[in-house]
Amino acid sequence: MLLACFAALAFPGLARAGEQTLTFHSYNPITLGPYGVLQGAELIPSPPLDGYVVGISATVTDTNGVEEPISHIMLHHIVFSKIGTPDYTCKTFTDYDGNTVPAFAQRFYAEGEERTTIALPSGYGYPNRGSDRWGMIYMLMNHRNVTESVYIQYTVRYVTNETLAAVKPVWLDVRNCESDPIFSVPGDGPTFSTYSQHADYTMPEGGRFVAGGAHLHGGGLKLVLTNRRCGGRKLFESDPTWGLPVIKPVMHENGPKHMTTFSTTDGIPVAAGDTLRLTATYDDSLPHTRVMGIMILYLAPSPEAPCQVLPTLPTDPDSHPGAPPRVRLPLLVQPVGPAQSVLSTFMGDFAYGAPRVSIQRGTTFSWTFAGPSRHDVTLATGPVGFASPSRSHGSFSFRFTHPGVYKLFCSLHPTEMTEIVSVR
Numbered sequence: 540m541l542l543a544c545f546a547a548l549a550f551p552g553l554a555r556a557g558e559q560t561l562t563f564h565s566y567n568p569i570t571l572g573p574y575g576v577l578q579g580a581e582l583i584p585s586p587p588l589d590g591y592v593v594g595i596s597a598t599v600t601d602t603n604g605v606e607e608p609i610s611h612i613m614l615h616h617i618v619f620s621k622i623g624t625p626d627y628t629c630k631t632f633t634d635y636d637g638n639t640v641p642a643f644a645q646r647f648y649a650e651g652e653e654r655t656t657i658a659l660p661s662g663y664g665y666p667n668r669g670s671d672r673w674g675m676i677y678m679l680m681n682h683r684n685v686t687e688s689v690y691i692q693y694t695v696r697y698v699t700n701e702t703l704a705a706v707k708p709v710w711l712d713v714r715n716c717e718s719d720p721i722f723s724v725p726g727d728g729p730t731f732s733t734y735s736q737h738a739d740y741t742m743p744e745g746g747r748f749v750a751g752g753a754h755l756h757g758g759g760l761k762l763v764l765t766n767r768r769c770g771g772r773k774l775f776e777s778d779p780t781w782g783l784p785v786i787k788p789v790m791h792e793n794g795p796k797h798m799t800t801f802s803t804t805d806g807i808p809v810a811a812g813d814t815l816r817l818t819a820t821y822d823d824s825l826p827h828t829r830v831m832g833i834m835i836l837y838l839a840p841s842p843e844a845p846c847q848v849l850p851t852l853p854t855d856p857d858s859h860p861g862a863p864p865r866v867r868l869p870l871l872v873q874p875v876g877p878a879q880s881v882l883s884t885f886m887g888d889f890a891y892g893a894p895r896v897s898i899q900r901g902t903t904f905s906w907t908f909a910g911p912s913r914h915d916v917t918l919a920t921g922p923v924g925f926a927s928p929s930r931s932h933g934s935f936s937f938r939f940t941h942p943g944v945y946k947l948f949c950s951l952h953p954t955e956m957t958e959i960v961s962v963r
């Protein structure tokens with residue numbers, strides 16, 4: 540393993556012109572406890588010579604480099620960034636604790652359960668200097684009752700000693716510029732009802748989107764990019780393909796196994812000043828909590844007239860859209876004790892202060908984050924979907940307007956922290 544590692548770091552092929560395939564893994568193993576859910580951020584290796592990234596994919600392996608099945612370790616998501624380079628769409632971020640912090644890195648690649656593979660069309664590349672430093676944020680979940688150490692392994696197709704048309708990664712997100720860009724779908728509608736969130740972004744320059752991918756969670760129906768300036772016409776739609784195995788215990792509502800991607804030298808034209816709208820649409824007949832709506836596009840800048848004819852995008856052969864499976868999350872541990880008639884509680888390491896609560900309809904209930912670790916309150920099943928941020932301090936409130944039984948858990952500690960709120 541170590542030898543393979545050093546061989547990869549030496550890059551004997553990089554002296555030649557042309558495309559190389561480089562395989563890296565995160566510097567240090569990431570250790571997950573039994574049924575652990577882990578978020579983290581760290582520096583990761585990057586190509587040591589000037590060149591262009593033309594393709595990238597990533598996976599999770601054990602410490603021997605063997606790919607981990609989803610039944611062992613589930614990759615919630617990873618995001619790769621270039622440190623010290625401005626992000627295209629965010630000047631600042633809201634961190635996990637709600638503070639505004641400067642954006643210090645450029646998001647250029649991400650994947651979740653859909654395992655997005657980016658392949659830029661021929662002639663285009665994401666420029667990278669040998670001196671550039673890459674960082675990664677990750678969220679992993681251990682599906683087993685064992686401690687396991689893993690690496691994030693990634694394959695970079697890299698071109699040196701050639702000049703390619705440079706692309707800029709444009710990150711669009713319905714909850715953009717948040718470290719945890721989540722929202723929750725209430726799910727209190729009839730069968731076939733939908734729930735959408737959108738965000739607008741005005742392009743500072745023109746160009747052509749030559750590739751793109753997207754990220755939705757369980758219950759997702761579609762992610763659509765439209766151009767408001769040109770009558771709201773559709774530029775690209777990414778649809779989920781379902782079919783990942785359901786792993787027991789069910790700790791999470793599965794995401795899609797694929798989202799539609801595109802890669803084309805024709806490019807989707809956008810003009811400076813165009814307002815792009817990203818709309819994420821989810822099923823609203825069941826609650827879906829802590830969901831996302833993200834699209835990453837690769838822009839080759841060029842002066843473009845507004846509202847030009849759009850190219851026909853190539854068909855994605857891996858895209859087989861369908862209806863999302865209907866999932867009801869179980870509570871993995873039953874909260875015990877008498878039902879308390881209280882209006883607030885705390886959440887700390889690793890319990891809710893009041894595991895069973897009984898309140899009247901219309902009550903606003905508050906949770907105080909007592910730390911020291913980050914926790915949250917997330918609906919598993921119940922009349923209305925909601926979720927708090929994952930925080931170590933501060934508080935969160937929710938008004939219970941629908942009667943019924945709300946089964947709640949901490950998404951970071953699903954086998955330890957559960958709570959039931961009964962609303963009369």
Ligand SMILES: [Cu+2]
Nearest residue numbers: 914949951952
């Ligand atoms: Cu927790």
